[in-house]
Amino acid sequence: MNKRTSWADLAANSAAENTYAGSSVNNGILGTTSGGASRTNTYVPPHLRNRPASSDPPAPAYSGPASSNDRSAYGGARWGGARNDSRSGYGGSGGGGGRTGGWGGGRGGGWDRGREQEVNPFGDDDNTEQAFSEQANSGINFDAYEDIPVETSGDNIPPPVNIFAEIDLGEALNLNIHRCKYVKPTPVQRHAIPISLAGRDLMACAQTGSGKTAAFCFPIINGIMEMQAQGVQRPSRGARTVYPLALILSPTRELSMQIHEEAKKFSYQTGVKVVVAYGGAPINQQLRELERGVDILVATPGRLVDLLERARVSLQMVKYLALDEADRMLDMGFEPQIRKIVEQMDMPLPGFRQTMLFSATFPKEIQRLASDFLYNYIFLAVGRVGSSTDLIVQRVEFVYDSDKRSHLMDLLHAQRANGVHGKQALTLVFVETKKGADSLEHWLCVNGFPATSIHGDRSQQEREQALRSFKSGNTPILVATDVAARGLDIPHVAHVVNFDLPNDIDDYVHRIGRTGRAGKTGLATAFFNESNVSLARALADLMQESNQEVPAWLSRYAARSSYGGGRNRRPGGNRFGGRDFRRDSSYTRGGMDYYGGNSTSGYGASGGYGGGYGPGVTSAWD
Numbered sequence: 001m002n003k004r005t006s007w008a009d010l011a012a013n014s015a016a017e018n019t020y021a022g023s024s025v026n027n028g029i030l031g032t033t034s035g036g037a038s039r040t041n042t043y044v045p046p047h048l049r050n051r052p053a054s055s056d057p058p059a060p061a062y063s064g065p066a067s068s069n070d071r072s073a074y075g076g077a078r079w080g081g082a083r084n085d086s087r088s089g090y091g092g093s094g095g096g097g098g099r100t101g102g103w104g105g106g107r108g109g110g111w112d113r114g115r116e117q118e119v120n121p122f123g124d125d126d127n128t129e130q131a132f133s134e135q136a137n138s139g140i141n142f143d144a145y146e147d148i149p150v151e152t153s154g155d156n157i158p159p160p161v162n163i164f165a166e167i168d169l170g171e172a173l174n175l176n177i178h179r180c181k182y183v184k185p186t187p188v189q190r191h192a193i194p195i196s197l198a199g200r201d202l203m204a205c206a207q208t209g210s211g212k213t214a215a216f217c218f219p220i221i222n223g224i225m226e227m228q229a230q231g232v233q234r235p236s237r238g239a240r241t242v243y244p245l246a247l248i249l250s251p252t253r254e255l256s257m258q259i260h261e262e263a264k265k266f267s268y269q270t271g272v273k274v275v276v277a278y279g280g281a282p283i284n285q286q287l288r289e290l291e292r293g294v295d296i297l298v299a300t301p302g303r304l305v306d307l308l309e310r311a312r313v314s315l316q317m318v319k320y321l322a323l324d325e326a327d328r329m330l331d332m333g334f335e336p337q338i339r340k341i342v343e344q345m346d347m348p349l350p351g352f353r354q355t356m357l358f359s360a361t362f363p364k365e366i367q368r369l370a371s372d373f374l375y376n377y378i379f380l381a382v383g384r385v386g387s388s389t390d391l392i393v394q395r396v397e398f399v400y401d402s403d404k405r406s407h408l409m410d411l412l413h414a415q416r417a418n419g420v421h422g423k424q425a426l427t428l429v430f431v432e433t434k435k436g437a438d439s440l441e442h443w444l445c446v447n448g449f450p451a452t453s454i455h456g457d458r459s460q461q462e463r464e465q466a467l468r469s470f471k472s473g474n475t476p477i478l479v480a481t482d483v484a485a486r487g488l489d490i491p492h493v494a495h496v497v498n499f500d501l502p503n504d505i506d507d508y509v510h511r512i513g514r515t516g517r518a519g520k521t522g523l524a525t526a527f528f529n530e531s532n533v534s535l536a537r538a539l540a541d542l543m544q545e546s547n548q549e550v551p552a553w554l555s556r557y558a559a560r561s562s563y564g565g566g567r568n569r570r571p572g573g574n575r576f577g578g579r580d581f582r583r584d585s586s587y588t589r590g591g592m593d594y595y596g597g598n599s600t601s602g603y604g605a606s607g608g609y610g611g612g613y614g615p616g617v618t619s620a621w622d
């Protein structure tokens with residue numbers, strides 16, 4: 001499907017489509033000369049100053065082996081109504097009118113006052129009328145998504161919508177959708193929004209850059225507006241405890257900040273207040289912000305646990321729980337913290353809150369874990385689970401470790417030569433280690449390529465500054481560890497280079513997904529060598545799945561290797577085979593299918609998954 005051209009064409013096309021509107025490369029912080037390979041080495045990034053200058057000579061030219069391409073009808077009521085257990089719906093026992101110190105009066109009160117002072121997140125862009133007239137030109141190529149396969153499973157699935165007007169999101173939210181210049185919903189939004197508006201729990205898997213943030217934000221904002229219209233009351237426990245109505249968790253600070261920014265735009269003038277809390281930044285400032293009132297709390301798990309332990313936040317009133325990058329949130333690194341937040345504090349149980357899990361990848365093992373947090377949920381897959389979008393042209397090249405730098409340099413030179421108006425297109429380079437990131441950044445800078453880096457050893461201030469500098473085009477090359485792999489929506493990233501490939505194919509999917517977003521095309525290049533053999537098969541399968549040309553040498557590696565490259569790959573199995581894990585017969589117990597009541601009738605039958613155990617009853621897998 002992707003037309004093959006030379007690399008230079010690909011880079012040029014990608015760059016042309018992704019040219020940033022920012023400043024020129026030579027912006028004052030650089031003393032570089034432009035053009036050929038030899039450059040004046042005058043730029044040293046702040047965190048590398050006072051270090052000895054690199055004595056690395058340019059590496060020899062690429063000498064790796066040549067390769068062929070060298071290159072059921074909806075029946076659910078709104079939340080509460082759809083529950084068929086004996087417990088009353090949300091608000092019955094949790095947020096009832098018997099509470100004292102109501103919303104608007106005590107805790108979180110004063111929001112009306114704050115609302116008057118609300119900063120317009122659209123800034124100079126806020127010209128609603130213009131937004132209406134410009135809608136047809138928002139630059140989103142929706143045709144790219146039209147023939148994408150969609151799978152939904154679960155009982156009583158609400159039907160998808162085609163246009164935003166089909167859903168009643170409320171006037172204020174609709175206005176913000178117009179301000180964002182969203183003409184029509186993306187496929188994941190078409191399906192996920194009606195499901196969530198119907199009060200159903202959801203596990204949603206959709207490709208990178210396909211609009212998942214709005215898919216969970218819109219129903220949350222709409223739901224909170226309704227709660228406020230109904231005069232929701234909040235407790236007046238401890239003088240300084242706040243009671244958010246929605247919690248959105250994400251794995252990195254930068255992603256939480258981004259979701260916060262997006263959610264603020266969507267909730268502008270709706271009366272819904274969004275606050276963010278993440279580590280590495282002064283907690284006192286975040287506490288002050290919380291005290292001014294919070295409806296939606298966007299947080300990273302570590303900082304949230306801190307706030308909960310200080311009793312500054314209570315989750316007792318949480319009606320909506322969204323986990324972005326849910327598979328990452330539930331893998332080994334984060335799972336204990338997530339369980340603590342969701343299961344061991346005062347958050348309402350599944351069935352009494354609405355839970356939404358979103359990611360571009362969802363290994364079955366993680367799906368199984370995640371089901372502990374859900375109640376009678378709907379599974380939605382837009383595209384194949386864990387697939388990458390066809391919008392990204394993927395190339396994989398065999399490059400020995402010792403040749404990687406010179407090879408990267410070649411790519412960057414070609415890209416610059418083909419750049420639009422001499423500007424370097426934004427390029428994101430992923431490496432394995434923090435040290436490796438520092439060292440590559442330094443080497444690029446001294447070789448005349450303005451670069452910055454983002455990784456866990458940099459201070460939060462440095463991380464944020466690096467992102468800003470990259471986004472603006474001041475340093476059009478960002479060297480990153482996996483801290484930047486997920487969720488970040490940076491316009492005009494033309495090229496993602498996997499300088500070091502990850503061990504897990506899902507990480508690869510997220511990394512390359514930093515380009516080719518919202519209908520735009522992008523380019524991803526991976527450097528592969530003997531140390532990546534365990535990824536060969538998964539990588540070849542993924543590329544084939546997304547209509548990419550697989551080099552013959554990679555196919556040979558793939559044929560020889562076992563199925564590695566992932567946490568959840570069945571040996572010999574096809575990673576694209578099953579989707580909703582509930583449909584997989586290997587997950588049935590005692591002849592009873594956990595999904596549909598029995599393993600032959602499949603999903604859709606009554607007594608489906610989640611009905612097997614009620615809220616509060618421990619999952620069968622514990």
Ligand SMILES: Nc1ncnc2c1ncn2[C@@H]1O[C@H](COP(=O)(O)OP(=O)(O)OP(=O)(O)O)[C@@H](O)[C@H]1O
Nearest residue numbers: 182184185186208209210211212213360487489518
């Ligand atoms: N309906 C829409 N119309 C136009 N643009 C949209 C629409 N929905 C979302 N977008 C834009 O698409 C881009 C990608 O959206 P978003 O960041 O939510 O993707 P995502 O699916 O969460 O990606 P990832 O898997 O990488 O986290 C954003 O710039 C967003 O503003």
